[in-house]
Amino acid sequence: CMVEVIDEGITEDYKIELAQSFLYKSIVNALSRTKPSKVPKPIRSAGEEKWGTWPVSDGQQYSKTQSWKAPVSLPIIKLTAMYQAMGQLEYTHDMPLPPTGAHLAFVQSRRALANFELHTPGHTPGASARKRLSALHKHLAATFTGFIRLVTATDVSPHGNLQGMGADQPLFATDQVRYYGQAIAVVAARTEQEAIDIANYISESCVHYETVKWDGQWDQAWTKPILSLDQAIEMDSVFPDCPKPANFVSHVWKITRPGSDLSWVENKKPLDKRIRIRKAKITGVPVLIVEGTQTSGSQIHFYMEPQGCVAQHGNEQVMIVHPSTQSPMEMHQTSALALGVEYNQVKVRVKHVGGGYGGKTEQTRFVTGATVVAAQALAKPVRMALPREEDTAMIGKRHPYYGQYQIAVGSNPDDPDTFGRIIGFHSKMWGDGGAYYDCSFIVSNCIQLRVDNAYRVPNFENQLDVCRTNKAPNTAFRAFGDIQGKLIVENAIDDAAAAIDMDPARLRRMNMYERGDVTPFGQALSYCYMRQVWDYLESTADLAKRREQVETFNRENKWRKQGIYMLPVKYGSGYNLVMLEQASAVVSVYANDGSVVIHQGGVEMGQGMMTQIVQVASYVLNVPMDFIRLEDPDTSVIPNPTSTGGSTGTAYNGEAVKRACEQLRKRLMEFAYEVRNTKGDEWCHQQGVDFWNYGEYKPPGEQPDPDKRGWATKLANGKMIWQNLVYLAFSERISLVSxxxxxxxxxxxxxxxxxxxxxxDQPNIPGIEVDPNAVPGGAVDSFVGFTYSAACTQVEVDILTGEVKVLRSDLVYDMGWSLNPALDTGQVEGAFVQGLGYVFTEKLVFEGRGTDDDGRLNTLNTWRYKPPAITTIPLELNVHLFPRDLAIQTKPGCPDEVSVVPENPNDLFSAKEVGEPPLVLAASAFFAVKAAIRASRVERELSPMFRMDAPATVQEVRRACEVDPRSMDIA
Known part of the structure; x- marks a missing residue:
């Protein structure tokens, strides 16, 4: 039989272009070695063999600390680092399964859109579902010795199968599948490999598919899968607001700055991707209006630990669930609904998680729910551990986005007040939500509230819809849609700068927000210092000098070009829903030795949250860090924990721990001073509780005397005063729990x-019924705060092949005052590199050649999918945590009166979020590549205006370069 050639998305055109380019490069290389005088200097770099010869990456890290807050603010190593390095940290996949337990594997759909039936091979049509399922069980038991049971939707409690934010995605498909890889059933077997083999057998041989049948009258086109965003836009396959099962679900359609003049905006067909420039006047200002589009792709989470879950009954039939998740509360909800039991009959315990990036929030419901249903059906412990390929096929990813923009920029160079000013911005965006709602509307709302980025634009409007396609439902991903939205906006600004021939860095600087400005949606920027961060980066990155070096390099090299680019990022913090802006903690002290154990709801998934929370507790309680232990989340102790996402884990749970520790500290101090008043100083000294003689207590925010440690002081017997005081408090029945x-x-x-x-105006599409009585809307709350950061990236591009190398990136990240500069810097670096993968290499390719396999994801693993590698990392990566004391402002009208922009009192010890915003800084590399390509195009007398989609793979970069093979000469 013929072996299928998997489509990896490489076009025939690119293969031909590469062959031509490599032939030309080999000729230049040979001539440069044998007859160098025959090769003009600008041509020689075409023959250089740079791939594999780049030096080892390097870089510097810069931060300031406030040592008086110790251990807060100090660069302390992650507490679990050594255990992880030695393989002694247990993850969900490592949990031992009792001998009576069963292993699980998913039966997954092999169609993107179809009606289906489970059956035995060679079945007779017409049998009832019950008979077919019974026959299939008998067939599997006879065929596979390790087979235990098949679990399907019939095992789920009534009303428990449809889950997710739209209450529309089934744990197990019943009679219809809507994406390739969707869960149809679960196989239980004696070993993991047997479960996988049986599940594959069922997927291949025991599922009968038919053309999908929709309720009602629909055009024949709806019977075929929708596999691209363009196709969805063309068919108007858009998710409506207020679906009947979850009528509260709706999205922000438009954000318009009050008072905006949008009369200059022209109506365009959604898929009109032409770049146009036209002249106009807006409020009397002459402008150039640039029209264009930008597409950004998807991205696989590629966490190191794939999805997994272990479930078993405890005493009194309580279900104990161990999912690999960022969201214990959501998994608790899913488990209770799937089982049809009260919430107090479920315990969710989360161990360390091997990476999440948003992929272990909503989509983990469909792993956890299936696992607990199997545990209930089998009445025995079960484990689900998804292989990488099954995980990638089944679980949703980052939302692809397409944007169509019109930007108006002041075009009169003789008027310095308006030249380069962004007078107006209008865009329409469409996201690919996949087959079900998931959290697509939350992601789209986050894009809406952050799409203005760092710029004050007087006439502003953004419109956004989310499309339904027949792909895995896209979900939360680090930065929550922000990089997709900002690629669209920043591309518009890049085009505008090119249209008026202005340095894009200068154009951005003159349009930046200042303190006191208001966003288009109405939130005041009370602590803004975007321009100060920008100026600091421009200085530390030595932009002016390096720009001259890039220009020199480009003049001297025809087929290799460099680009350097600065980009700002204003990032709003929080969930925009006040109900989620909370966290709980329980701090307990053991009377006999004074050690502390803390329960809280945050999940440790590699970001160092546990370490920073212990630092906070140590500082507030004034006890050593090694006296404190942080427990894993357990919903029977912390019952309603907000999901650890959106970079909120440390801030929210750290705040809860801080407040609980402050409460406990206050209680103990009041008790101690009461004892002092009643017993006297001498008695207190004899009992070893007179901490006031060893340094006056200073509350958080005030600088203590480092030589006086209060109750952390060790006495002659080796005990801390804290330990004596705690035991005395316990003997007097003072609570040691807070x-x-x-x-x-x-x-x-x-x-x-x-x-x-x-x-x-709500869309109408098959398979979704809208609640006719619901009104779209709902509360969207303001951000908790903002971070202000910027990046400067320099790249080198091989114009002939599309190869890109990031030479240097300078990142200035706004942490406020970092709780732990080492961990926070690591988060900045990791997020940035993950962003580089998104904008350069991580392209998803779906089968779409008109066969039954249409909709299959072909890029399931690292053989065809390319997450960041060592070659992705910049040769020089410098990270500055912006020195908060340099956020200097001048008093309006009094340039000599300067002060520091006040710190936001809502921040935890003046520390801001990290984890998500730095990923968006990778867009600087994308536009540095555009700058390099533009330099080449202008040199070859092509238009400086061109489209380059993300990810800018080697193929996409080469396409954007538009190299005519006739120009590859040795002249």
Whole structure:
């Protein structure tokens, strides 16, 4: 039989271009070695063999600390680092399964859109579902010795199968599948490999597919899978607001700055991707209006630990669930719904998670739910551990986006007040939500509230819809849609700068927000210092000198070009829903030795949250870090933990721990001073509780005397005063347990300037019924705060092949005052490199050649999918945590009066979020590549205006270069 050639997305055109280019490069290489005088100097670099010869990457890290906050603010190694290095840290996949347990594997759909039936091979049509399932069980038991049971939707409790934010995605498909890889059933077997083999057998041989049948009258086109965003836009396959099962689900359709003049905006067909420039006047200002588009692709989470879950009954039939998840509360909800039991009959315990990036929030429901249903059906412990390929096929990914923009920029060079000013911005965006709602509307709302980025634009509007396609439902991913939105906006600004021939860095600087400005949706930027961060980066990155070096390099080399680019990122923090802006903690002290154990709801998934929370507790309680242990999340202790996502884990749970520790400390101090008043100083000294003689207590925020340690002082017997005081308090029946639910401050004001799509304009698509009585809308709250960061990236591009190398990246990240500069710098670096993967190499390719396999994801693993590698890392990567004391402002009208922009009192010890925003800084590398390509195009007398989609793979870069093979000469 013929072996299928998997489509990896490489076009025949690119293969031909590569062959031509390599032939030309080999000729130049040979001539340069044998007859160098025959090869003009600008041509020689075409023959250089740079791949594999780049030097080892290097870089510097810069930060300031406030040592008086120790251990807060110090660069302390992650507490679990050594255990991880030695393989002694247990993850969900490592949990031992009792001898009576069963292993699970998913039966997955092999169609993107179809009706289906489970059956035995060679079945007789017409049998009832029950008979078919019974026959299949008998067939599997006779065929596979390790087979135990097949678990399907019939094993789920009534009303428990449809889950997710739209209450529309089934744990197990019943009679219809809507994407390739969707879960149909679960196989239970004696070993993991047997379960996988049986599941594959069923997927291949025991599922009968038919053309999908929709309720109602629909065009024949809806019976075929929709596999691209363009196709969805063309068919108007758009998710409506207020679906009947979850009528509260709706999205922000438009954000329009109040008072905007949008009369200059022209109506365009959604898929009109032409770049156009036209002249106009807006409020009397002459402008150039640039019209264009930008597409950004998807991205696989590629966490090191694939999805997994272990479930078993405890005493009194309580279900104990161990999922690999960022969201214990959501997994608790899913488990209770799937089992049809009260929430107090389920315990969710989360060990360390091997990476999440958003992929272990909503989509983990469909692993956890299936696992607990199997545990209930079999009445025995079960483990689900997805192989990489099955995980990638089944679990949703980052949302692809397409944007169509019109940007108006002041075009009169004789008017310095308006030249380069962004007078107006209008865009329409479409996201690919996949087959089900998931959290696509939350992601789209985050894009809406962050799409203005760092720029004050007087006439502003953005419109956004989410499309339905027949792919795995796309979900949360690090930065929550922000890099997709910012690629669209920043590409518009890049085009505008090219249209008026202005340095894009200068154009950006003159349009940046300042303190006191208001966003289009109505939130004041009370602590903004974007321009100060920008100026600091321009200085530390030595932009002016390096730009001259890049220009010199480009003049001297025809087929290799460099680009250097600066980009700002303003990033709003929080969930925009006040209900989620909270966290709980329980701090307990053991009377006999004074050691502390803390329960909280945050999940450790490699980001170092546990270490930073222990630092906070150590500082507030004034006890050593090694006296404190942080427990794994357990919903029977912390029952409603907010998901660890959106870079909120450390800030929210750290705030709860801080407040609980402050409460406990206050209680112990009051007790101690009461004892002092009643017993006297001498008695207290004899009992070893007189901490006041060893340094006056200074509350957080005030600098203590480092030589006086209060109750952390060790006495002659080796005990700390703390230990004596704790035991004395216990003997007097003073509680050594402190619980606190912290409402995270800020973010409580609803956003005012939002527009929802009215009911008459709601789309109508098969398979979704809208609640006719629901009104689109709902509360969207303001951000808790903002980070202000920037990046400067320099790249080198091989114009003939499309190869890109990041030479240097300088990142200035706004942490406020970091809780732990070592961990936070690591998060900045990791997020940035993950962003580089997104904008350069991580392209998903779906089968679409008109066969039954249409919709199959072909890039399932590293053989065909390319996450960041060592070659992705910049040769020089410098990270500066912006020195908060350099956020200098001048008083309006009094340039000599300077002060520091006040710190946001809502921040935890003045520390801001990290984890998500640095990923967006990778867009600087994308536009540096565009700058390099533009230099080549202009030199070859092509238009400086061109389209380059993300990811800018070698193929996409080569396409954007538009090299005519006739120009490859030795002249």
């Amino acid at each position: 619980a606190f639910n912290a409402p995270v401050p800020g973010g409580t004001t609803p956003v005012p300037a939002l527009t929802y799509k009215c009911k008459k």
